[in-house]
Amino acid sequence: MPQLMADDPTYLSWMKANPGGFVLNSYNPARQGYLILHRATCHTITGTPANGRSWTKDYSKTCSVSREDLEDWTRHSFGDGPKRCGICDP
Numbered sequence: 001m002p003q004l005m006a007d008d009p010t011y012l013s014w015m016k017a018n019p020g021g022f023v024l025n026s027y028n029p030a031r032q033g034y035l036i037l038h039r040a041t042c043h044t045i046t047g048t049p050a051n052g053r054s055w056t057k058d059y060s061k062t063c064s065v066s067r068e069d070l071e072d073w074t075r076h077s078f079g080d081g082p083k084r085c086g087i088c089d090p
């Protein structure tokens with residue numbers, strides 16, 4: 001079951017524990033129109049946030065160890081599957 005990351009410490013510790021996992025990046029709250037699937041190792045969603053503040057405030061992160069589960073959950077929740085990140089190519 002995909003998990004919505006409540007805050008940065010939760011997100012960063014999940015990423016550390018699940019390097020083979022997948023992340024859905026979206027608006028906060030998540031909604032249709034911007035639903036991007038990444039690998040947990042993608043440099044665009046790890047390290048220091050581009051805005052220098054937070055990974056989980058302006059955008060939401062929903063994580064899963066299973067890409068299939070995360071894609072199904074996205075389709076079920078928003079009526080639309082995620083777009084795949086062109087950088088990490090999940």
Ligand SMILES: [Zn+2]
Nearest residue numbers: 038042085088
């Ligand atoms: Zn990516």
